[in-house]
Amino acid sequence: MKKHNLLFTSILIMSLSSAVNATGRMTCDSGDQDSWKTMDQLQSVIESEGWKVRKIKVDGGCYEVYGSTPEGKRVEAYFDPLTLEKLLVAQRGKILFKK
Amino acid sequence: MNIIMKSFFNSIYFSWFVLALPSIGMLVAVINGTNIEKFIHPTGEFAARFMIIAMMLTPLLMLFPRSKVIRWLLSRRRALGVAAFCYASVHTLFYLLDMGSLQLVLDEFWLLGIWTGWFAFAIFIPLALTSNQTMVRKLKTNWKPLQRLVYPAAVLTLIHWIFVHNNIGPALVHFVPLIGLESYRIYRNINKKSVQSTQTT
Numbered sequence: 001m002k003k004h005n006l007l008f009t010s011i012l013i014m015s016l017s018s019a020v021n022a023t024g025r026m027t028c029d030s031g032d033q034d035s036w037k038t039m040d041q042l043q044s045v046i047e048s049e050g051w052k053v054r055k056i057k058v059d060g061g062c063y064e065v066y067g068s069t070p071e072g073k074r075v076e077a078y079f080d081p082l083t084l085e086k087l088l089v090a091q092r093g094k095i096l097f098k099k
Numbered sequence: 100m101n102i103i104m105k106s107f108f109n110s111i112y113f114s115w116f117v118l119a120l121p122s123i124g125m126l127v128a129v130i131n132g133t134n135i136e137k138f139i140h141p142t143g144e145f146a147a148r149f150m151i152i153a154m155m156l157t158p159l160l161m162l163f164p165r166s167k168v169i170r171w172l173l174s175r176r177r178a179l180g181v182a183a184f185c186y187a188s189v190h191t192l193f194y195l196l197d198m199g200s201l202q203l204v205l206d207e208f209w210l211l212g213i214w215t216g217w218f219a220f221a222i223f224i225p226l227a228l229t230s231n232q233t234m235v236r237k238l239k240t241n242w243k244p245l246q247r248l249v250y251p252a253a254v255l256t257l258i259h260w261i262f263v264h265n266n267i268g269p270a271l272v273h274f275v276p277l278i279g280l281e282s283y284r285i286y287r288n289i290n291k292k293s294v295q296s297t298q299t300t
Contacts, residue, residue, distance in 0.1 A: 025266070054136065066136075072203065076264070093212040093265040 026078035026088045027060035036081040039063065045084055062087060069096075114175050118182035121145050122189065139193045143216075144273075146186035147256050151277045153179040154253060158280035161287055177230050180249075184227035187220055212263030219255035222248050253277070 030036065039056045042063055047053060050070030057064050062078040069075055069089065075096065078088040089097040107113060122145075125138045156173045163169055172179075198204050207213050226246060228234070235242050253274075260270035 054134075072206075074198065074203065074207065090265060092207055092210045093262040094210050095265075 025060060026062050026064075028062035028078070028080055028082075028087070030061045030081045033081075037084055042079055042081075042084050046079075111175075111178065114178045115182075118149065118178060122186065135193045136197045139190060139197060142186050142190035142193060143260070144269075146183045146190055147260065147273055149179045149183035149186065150249065150253060150256065151273055153183065154249060155277055155280050158284040161284060162280070181227055181230050184223045184230075187223050191216075191220055210262075212259055212261075212265075215255045216259035216263065219252045219259060222252040222255070226252070 042065070043053050043056060046065065046067075051065070052068040053065055054068075055066040058081075059078070061081070063081050063084075065077045065079060067075065067077070069077075073091045073096070075089050075091045077086065077090070079086055085099070086097065087099045088095065121141070125141060129135060129138060152172075153176050156169060156176055160166070160169050160173065195204065208217065226249060229238060229242065229245060238245060257270055257274050260273075261267050
């Protein structure tokens with residue numbers, strides 16, 4: 001049992017330390033919301049590229065989109081609210097794209 | 100306390116009711132047409148919570164051997180474990196319904212945040228199926244080693260929680276108390292063993 005505990009503890013520590021490195025929360029230096037493009041604008045732009053949008057919210061000064069990529073992958077994606085530029089796309093935590 | 104009240108709160112049905120409470124609001128909302136996706140996270144969170152509470156009880160009792168509350172909770176540990184499994188089942192079901200396609204589910208299966216969840220759930224199945232007196236009697240001395248599979252399941256759950264959204268905070272808030280108590284338990288067990296060995300020599 002002691003050996004097992006040691007093994008689990010080491011797996012735990014390893015995964016935790018790699019998780020700290022992998023955490024890809026995005027922040028945008030986007031200033032006042034008055035100058036932002038609207039969520040509707042973002043939605044129509046990315047939908048025309050083939051995205052499916054389920055929800056858009058503001059997170060860390062960015063627009064965070066929950067939806068599917070044109071390839072059909074279920075993702076969370078961050079966009080710059082000033083330019084609507086794509087910043088980060090993550091599928092279940094796996095980073096597919098980062099600017 | 101009135102004796103009727105006491106037997107009411109002590110009945111296993113009351114425990115079941117309390118454990119089911121978080122699901123009632125969610126099920127009502129789903130029936131009323133709220134998007135299932137909204138409840139994938141909370142169902143998983145309650146599965147993890149009940150598992151963590153069930154696992155914390157033994158080391159807590161080592162810390163507070165006189166506590167009646169912990170002893171009472173220990174008598175409800177099976178209900179906690181089975182409730183954890185039920186929430187995990189709904190969590191998995193909601194995930195599958197939300198994905199809506201086997202191909203999509205298989206496509207993301209081997210992502211670190213996903214397969215860890217599947218494997219944890221796979222471990223939960225035999226644990227839940229053997230959580231009854233008949234199986235305790237049938238499995239005899241194998242029952243306990245089997246139930247100890249909850250430890251790898253907990254590690255997988257933690258990894259699943261962290262990596263599925265790359266967010267370490269909420270998972271750690273839940274798991275740190277358990278990790279602390281388990282460390283204390285290991286420390287105590289090692290000390291006890293060394294005391295015993297010095298006594299025998």
